[in-house]
């Protein structure tokens with residue numbers, strides 16, 4: 520890269536704070552279009568499958584969770600099913616995505632897109648939208664895994680790994696030794712990344728509400744804080760974990776697949792009014808997503824996937840930063856063994872338990888049970904029965920099933936709306952038939 524183009528690149532990238540933190544050295548040549556495989560071809564749709572509209576505006580956040588949406592667009596799967604004008608709209612933050620779905624595409628916002636959980640349920644109930652209820656439908660899971668907990672460099676050698684029970688006193692005593700509490704961040708409160716780090720702290724005997732400061736902070740600010748010693752931990756998703764270790768900003772305590780193997784991660788959810796008006800288009804979107812997810816999970820496609828999503832109009836990060844997580848490779852740092860298992864990285868269609876794409880109601884129930892554990896929505900979501908009623912309104916696994924059947928993925932359709940008992944690294948179990956037993960088994964909780 521010439522000095523001129525490098526300077527220009529740095530100036531451009533500097534506009535995106537998240538990208539500016541890490542740029543080092545030359546970033547390699549742009550991918551050659553010749554390396555890309557052909558796009559899917561349009562198929563002849565039966566009259567009952569022709570979508571009511573060919574357009575939908577879906578928001579996404581430029582992290583690995585969004586890959587199947589990008590691939591559905593770029594490899595022609597949306598167009599294959601008649602959705603020839605899908606607009607993928609990059610969102611500046613989760614709060615922007617929430618605000619944009621609240622106003623809807625007719626007013627310059629979005630119809631739906633990528634969400635952490637249980638954002639669709641909270642938006643439907645008006646809990647994070649100033650009381651304004653925007654009914655939404657959960658339609659598919661986008662991915663499993665691909666997230667993790669990063670620790671600032673200053674805590675090397677203190678035993679901050681998957682199990683922190685041996686380091687709990689160090690974390691709790693941090694205030695006395697340093698004049699401030701141990702500080703941890705996520706990017707949006709009361710959803711996945713907050714839930715993962717809360718689970719991890721509490722499993723090790725650290726109360727995330729009382730023993731530390733845990734708050735929502737933009738990613739770039741968190742990473743700067745980790746560099747300058749004002750931030751201690753970050754619950755985040757790929758490609759941040761790789762960058763934090765590669766740039767020696769810190770190490771990984773755990774990747775999310777170690778905390779809960781094949782856990783539910785982010786989801787596709789669209790406003791109910793759009794889905795109700797466009798049921799065939801909804802199923803067309805789902806079929807395209809399913810094909811994209813299958814494409815993403817084939818190891819032979821990962822190199823091309825990285826080339827596509829790394830582009831400036833999508834994730835805007837160098838290819839070298841996305842390659843390791845997409846191969847399931849994580850340098851953990853701090854003396855821990857590296858992870859090198861394709862199935863420990865992000866997966867999109869199928870894992871060793873079953874379907875990744877199918878939106879199990881039992882997973883929605885875990886998210887709402889965990890919300891109850893932390894006392895998040897007292898007075899709004901009060902008990903398991905009420906949680907189940909909300910899930911029955913929001914989760915449209917029936918549409919996923921119909922779409923999968925129409926697309927011919929019959930053998931991939933789960934038998935039940937429950938994935939069954941879930942197991943965590945610390946031996947706890949969540950039985951969807953008995954969420955109360957799970958809550959009872961937890962030592963640190965607000966219920």
Ligand code: CA
Pocket residue numbers: 584635666711712755756784785
């Ligand atoms: Ca995530």
